[in-house]
Amino acid sequence: MTKNYQHVLALVYAVKEINENHQILPNATIGFHIYDRYGSSWTYHATMKLFSTQNEFIPNYKCGIQNNIMSVIGALYPETSLHMANILGIYKVPQFMYGCAPVINDNVESISSYQMVPSEDYQNAGIVKLLLHFKWTWVGIIAKDNENGQRFVQTLLAVFPIHGICAAFLESVKTVHVLGMFDILDSLLKIYGFMKTNANALVIYEDHILYLRILLYLPETGLVTMAPQGKVWIMTAQMELTALPLQKSWDIQGIHGALSFTIHSSEVLGFQNFIQTRNHLLIKEDGFIKEFWEQAFTCAFPKPSKKPVEICTMEENLESLSGALFEMGMTGHSYSIYNAVYAVAHALHAMQSSQLKQRGTMKGARLDLQNQQSWQLHHFLKRVSFNNSVGEKICFNQNGELLFGFDIVNWITFPNQSFHREKIGRLDPRAPPDKMLTIHDDAISWHSSFNQTFPLSVCTDSCDPGNFRRKQEQKASCCYDCIPCPEGEISNQNDMDDCFRCPEDQHPNNHQDSCVPKIVNYLSYEEPLGISLAILTLSFSFLTALVLGIFIKYHNTPIVKANNENLSYILLVSLHFCFLCALLFIGKPRKVTCRLRHIAFGLVFSVAVSCVLAKTITVVLAFMATKPGSRMRKWVGKSMANATVLSCSFIQACVCNVWLATSPPFPDADMHSGVEEFVLECNKGSANMFYCVLGYMGFLAIISFTVAFLARKLPGSFNEAKFITFSMLVFCSVWLSFIPTYLSSNGKYIVAVEIFSIIASSAGLLCCIFIPKCYIVLFCPELNNREQLMRRTSEKQN
Structure with a gap:
C-alpha cells in the first residue's frame, strides 16, 4: 500500500523536529530503525531481532554493537501489534500502537503497551450512536473473518436489539491467505446480492478498503448484471481510502457519501513542506523509496537485466498522485506516529532531568542514553503530559490510552479519482454518554442515488402518526405493519409501538395524531x-x-x-x-x-x-x-x-x-358522554x-x-x-x-x-x-x- 509510506515520513519528520529542537533532549540525538515484516512468523522474527547483536539473529546475546531499544512503535494492524506485545511485554519495552489497538487480556503485557487510538469499544458504541442518530434500524454488516471481526460482530449483535436495530444480513470475508481469488469473488458476489435489499446503511469492518473496492468494481467486470446501488458505507477507523497500483483507474464514485470513523488528526505545520522539499531518492537510508516510487508512478529504475517499459525520471511529483495512492496532508495514522515519537522524547527528557537532579552535578557533556534500560521509561511515560506542535494536549490515562477520540468523516469523491474528507462530527470518549457523538447533518454529502435527500435504512417504511407498529410474524423485530389506531386513541409520533388515549378533557382529532381540547358544554341560557x-x-x-x-x-x-x-x-x-x-x-x-x-x-x-x-x-x-x-x-x-x-x-x-x-x-364533569x-x-x-x-x-x-x-x-x-x-x-x-x-x-x-x-x-x-x-x-x-x-x-x- 503506497499510501502507508506516509507513516515512515511522519516518523522521520518527528525525529527531525526533535533533534532540531534544543528544548527537548538538548544534548542527545535520537535515531530509529524501521522493520517491515509481513505475516505473524516474520513479525516474531523482526521483534526478536531487536534484542540481538547488530547484523546477527542471536536474541539476548550481547557482543559487539548492540541494539539498545528504548521503545517500539507498531503496528498498523491489531494482530501484528498483538504478536509484538507477546515478546515486548517480556522485556518491558514500551510499545506504542498507532493502529486500532488489539484486546489484550494479560495485564502484565498491557503494562508495556500505550495506545495512541482509543479502544474499539468506544468505536463500537459510536457506530450504534451513529445509527440511532440517523434512525437507521435495518443495517447490513460485513466483517473480516478473524478473531477481531467476530468480536466486532458479537458486540454489535448484542447491542442492536437493545436499541431496536436489526441486522439485515451478516457476511464474513476471509483474508487472501485463506481463500483463493475465485473464492473471494464468490463471497463478494454473494454480498453484492444483498445490496438489492432496502438496507441502505452497511457497516464494514476490514483492515483496508481492498475488498470494498473490488466489490464496487464487479459491474465493470461483467460478473454482475445488476446496476450498482448507492449505499451509505459506514467504515471503521482502520480503513483508509487506499488503492493498489492496479486500481488507479477504478471508479471510486460508489464510495461517495460514505461515513467513516477515522483516527483523530490535525494538520501539522511544516509536514507538507518537508515532503515537498525532501530529496527522497538521494537518501540512501530510505530502503522503501524506490519500491514506493515504482509502484506509485508505475515506472521502474534501470536494471541491467531488464528493459522497463517506462523508466522513472526522478522528476515525478508526489502532489500529482491521487489521494488513494498518497496524501500530502497528514493522516490519522501518521498523526498518531508523530505524537508517539514526541511522547518518547518527552519521557526521555523527563528521565534525563530526573537523573541530573539525583546526581546534583553534570558529569559529562551529555547523558548517555545507551546505558538506560527501556523499563525505566514506563515511569515517565505514564506521567508524560505536553502540548504538541498543533497545541493539542498529549497524555495517557491509567490504561495507557490516548483518548483523542475519533473524527467522523464524510468521503466526497470526484470523477478524476480524487477525494475530499469532510469532517462532519466527533466521537469523544471523555464526554458524557449523551454528548459523546456530535454530528453536523448539514455538512454531509450523500450518494447521488439518494437525490440529496436523507437516506433511509429501515425494513419497512416509517409508521406515520395515527398508526402503530405491529411486528410481522417470523421476521426481525424491525419489520412491522402499520395499523391505524383504534377509535378513541392516538399516536403522535412516528413508529410508535402502541396508541394511547387522550386526557379526559381532550379527544383525538380526525387523523388520530394529536389531542384537541374538548368543548365545554352544559345546558345554558344561550342555546x-x-x-x-x-x-x-x-x-x-x-x-x-x-x-x-x-x-x-x-x-x-x-x-x-x-x-x-x-x-x-x-x-x-x-x-x-x-x-x-x-x-x-x-x-x-x-x-x-x-x-x-x-x-x-x-x-x-x-x-x-x-x-x-x-x-x-x-x-x-x-x-x-x-x-x-x-x-x-x-x-x-x-x-x-x-x-x-x-x-x-x-x-x-x-x-x-x-x-x-x-x-x-x-x-362535576361528564367526560365520557360525548x-x-x-x-x-x-x-x-x-x-x-x-x-x-x-x-x-x-x-x-x-x-x-x-x-x-x-x-x-x-x-x-x-x-x-x-x-x-x-x-x-x-x-x-x-x-x-x-x-x-x-x-x-x-x-x-x-x-x-x-x-x-x-x-x-x-x-x-x-x-x-x-x-x-x-x-x-x-x-x-x-x-x-x-x-x-x-x-x-x-x-x-x-
Whole structure:
C-alpha cells in the first residue's frame, strides 16, 4: 500500500523536529530503525531481532554493537501489534500502537503497551450512536473473518436489539491467505446480492478498503448484471481510502457519501513542506523509496537485466498522485506516529532531568542514553503530559490510552479519482454518554442515488402518526405493519409501538395524531334548548301566579272556599316555586346551585304533593261527615289538612337533610358522554338518596291517586276528587316515564329531562286542579254561588 509510506515520513519528520529542537533532549540525538515484516512468523522474527547483536539473529546475546531499544512503535494492524506485545511485554519495552489497538487480556503485557487510538469499544458504541442518530434500524454488516471481526460482530449483535436495530444480513470475508481469488469473488458476489435489499446503511469492518473496492468494481467486470446501488458505507477507523497500483483507474464514485470513523488528526505545520522539499531518492537510508516510487508512478529504475517499459525520471511529483495512492496532508495514522515519537522524547527528557537532579552535578557533556534500560521509561511515560506542535494536549490515562477520540468523516469523491474528507462530527470518549457523538447533518454529502435527500435504512417504511407498529410474524423485530389506531386513541409520533388515549378533557382529532381540547358544554341560557325551557318555565310560573291572583280576588266565592282555600293557596305557591326551581337546572353548575336545585326540587314538590293528598283526604272526610251521626265531623277542618301537609313535608325534609349531611350533590364533569365535548353537570352525590327523594314523592302521589280515584264518584258539586285523580294520573305518568328516560340519557339532556319532568308534572297539577275552577270563576259566574252548588248537590244525591 503506497499510501502507508506516509507513516515512515511522519516518523522521520518527528525525529527531525526533535533533534532540531534544543528544548527537548538538548544534548542527545535520537535515531530509529524501521522493520517491515509481513505475516505473524516474520513479525516474531523482526521483534526478536531487536534484542540481538547488530547484523546477527542471536536474541539476548550481547557482543559487539548492540541494539539498545528504548521503545517500539507498531503496528498498523491489531494482530501484528498483538504478536509484538507477546515478546515486548517480556522485556518491558514500551510499545506504542498507532493502529486500532488489539484486546489484550494479560495485564502484565498491557503494562508495556500505550495506545495512541482509543479502544474499539468506544468505536463500537459510536457506530450504534451513529445509527440511532440517523434512525437507521435495518443495517447490513460485513466483517473480516478473524478473531477481531467476530468480536466486532458479537458486540454489535448484542447491542442492536437493545436499541431496536436489526441486522439485515451478516457476511464474513476471509483474508487472501485463506481463500483463493475465485473464492473471494464468490463471497463478494454473494454480498453484492444483498445490496438489492432496502438496507441502505452497511457497516464494514476490514483492515483496508481492498475488498470494498473490488466489490464496487464487479459491474465493470461483467460478473454482475445488476446496476450498482448507492449505499451509505459506514467504515471503521482502520480503513483508509487506499488503492493498489492496479486500481488507479477504478471508479471510486460508489464510495461517495460514505461515513467513516477515522483516527483523530490535525494538520501539522511544516509536514507538507518537508515532503515537498525532501530529496527522497538521494537518501540512501530510505530502503522503501524506490519500491514506493515504482509502484506509485508505475515506472521502474534501470536494471541491467531488464528493459522497463517506462523508466522513472526522478522528476515525478508526489502532489500529482491521487489521494488513494498518497496524501500530502497528514493522516490519522501518521498523526498518531508523530505524537508517539514526541511522547518518547518527552519521557526521555523527563528521565534525563530526573537523573541530573539525583546526581546534583553534570558529569559529562551529555547523558548517555545507551546505558538506560527501556523499563525505566514506563515511569515517565505514564506521567508524560505536553502540548504538541498543533497545541493539542498529549497524555495517557491509567490504561495507557490516548483518548483523542475519533473524527467522523464524510468521503466526497470526484470523477478524476480524487477525494475530499469532510469532517462532519466527533466521537469523544471523555464526554458524557449523551454528548459523546456530535454530528453536523448539514455538512454531509450523500450518494447521488439518494437525490440529496436523507437516506433511509429501515425494513419497512416509517409508521406515520395515527398508526402503530405491529411486528410481522417470523421476521426481525424491525419489520412491522402499520395499523391505524383504534377509535378513541392516538399516536403522535412516528413508529410508535402502541396508541394511547387522550386526557379526559381532550379527544383525538380526525387523523388520530394529536389531542384537541374538548368543548365545554352544559345546558345554558344561550342555546335554543335552554332558552325554550326557560321560557316555558317562566310562562307556567306566570300562569300559576295569575291563578293565585284570581283565587285571592275571588276568595269569598264558594268554589274557591270549597276544599279548604288555604290548601289551594299553599298548593299554588308551591307549584309556583316548582316551576321556578326548574331554572336552577339551567346554567353552569356551581356548588350552591347543585345543592339548592335538588333540595328545592325535593322539598317543594313534596309540599305540593302533600297539599294534593290533604285535599283528597279533605274531600273524603267532608263527604263522610255529612252523614247523620258520623264521627268524622271532628276531623274535618283546617287542622287536619295542615297536619297532613306538615307531617308529609317534614319527612321529606329529613330525607334531604340526611342527603346533605352524608353525600351532597356537587359540580362535576361528564367526560365520557360525548367524543368531542365534556358536559358540566351536578353529581347527585348519593344516587340512593336521590331515588329516595323521588320514591317518597311517588309514594305520596300514589296514595293521593288511590284515594282520589276511590272518591271520584262521591256526590257534591265541590268534589275535587275527579280533578285530583286526573292530576295524579298525569303526575305519576310523567315521573314513571322519567326514570327510563333519565337512565338512557346522557350529558346535558339528562338535565333537560329533569326540567321537562318538573314542568310537565307541575303543569299537570295546575291545569287539572285549578283551570276548571278558574273557568267557572271567570266565564261561568252564575255557577259560582251557594244556592247553585247546593241545588246541584241535591240533584246528584237524588
